[in-house]
Amino acid sequence: MTRTGPLPLVVVPGMLCDPGLWSEVDFPEGHTLRHLDLRKPDIGALADDLLASVSGPFVVVGLSLGAIVAFEALRRSPQRIAGLCVMSTNAGAPRPEQYTAWRAMDALIAEGRFADVVEQTLPGMFPTPRPPSTSAERYRSMAYAVGPDAARAQLAAQATRRDALAALRGARCPAVVLSGTQDALCPPDFHRAVAGALPDAELREVAGAGHLLPWQRPSAVSDALRDLLARVPAAFPAA
Template identity: 70%
Template sequence: MQTRYRAGPPPLVVVPGMLCDRALWDDVAFPRGHDVHHVPLRRAEIGALAEDVLGTVRGPFVLVGLSLGAIVGFEVLRRAPERVAGLCVMATNAGAPRPEQYAAWRELDGLVAAGRFADVVERTLPGMFPDRTPTPRAARRYRAMAHAVGAGAARAQLAAQATRTDAMDVLRAARCPTAVLAGARDALCPPAFHRAIARAVPGARLTLLPDAGHLVPWQRPDAVSAALHDLVAAVGTAPSGADDSHLGTTTSTRRK
């Protein structure tokens, strides 16, 4: 359902990654005074998911996405750049799928179709964490979230992954304040992917997190919270066109 946007602080539209839901953001302190809208990933095509995001609110908003959620965000930016007042992406890849990724997604989909969704959760679990070694508590937390997402949504997300395209041209044309966060120990989306994104977007700010893997909002909620507070402040002061005032790269060492 679309929510009418009123004058004032722009809402945040938050999109999780594959096998993730709004629980991904439970530890994040979103900026006060901004409505927060969570968009689930339940459709099998990136364009359809982007339309879900655009239909969540009216008017401009700050888009926050992790992994597949950020990829959906790139498509939103392609379709309606005037709607995106600010962009925060993390643990993601702006490139087109590689042949080995198509093969991996087909294999995972086959497992889900055969009733082996639990096996898919276990296969994906190590890559979510630094050095592929989650604590028992972190592993339990991921399993609970993935199973809450469920097999049907997982198949839709796998199909959607295969419809994504290279987004670097979109990023080079972006003119909104942008924050890019990368876990230095992310085995799925390493820092190089994020450096490319930050180089493409005029004025983007890249934050490297030495002790984080793929699930940045769980592993460094303090850094995500700080990035969002800085981003909405930049959105509030950004003039029309590109905003270069927040240009730079930081390495975050703060812990919650």
């Protein structure tokens, strides 16, 4: 069985991000667009939600934690993923210092200090440690909209992820990997490893951009997605 016509796009944000992250991206017309929330404390459960969000094959667009969820979905059901657009991410297993940092953030939120966690994460989102006040306020508003309960679930989910490079080598789809050259959280080397593992990937390094590429370089994300969709077969085998 094959499915023809525009494939659904499922868009998965990063930690403390909501659909507003993608508001300036020019998604191609004709594709059903789905946004996935990240509110479960396990990468596997989030990957299952991703796979259940649409029927048949689809294209997934993920940033940071959202891309990690996409990697796990690819591990579980490579025949469902017709195209992969990932950015600002890491396919490696967590490092010891990350577990420590996540536990500390979770403890702050449990104490009612969610605002402190938002302020801790804010500098890593931008190319410079002191982003413009309008950018900082925009990030705070998005993070507060996500809220402390979802943030704690996302921290827990981060701790359940595993190395995804072997899963990426089994991909059957075209992919594009975007990396901000000034991304302090996920530097270009992380993305070179992701692109090197995927059998059919294009790596695009976006000069001067930080972690939140859809805000900082929406045209680069739009162009990459458009070019990726041109590489997706018109008829993709259904699951």
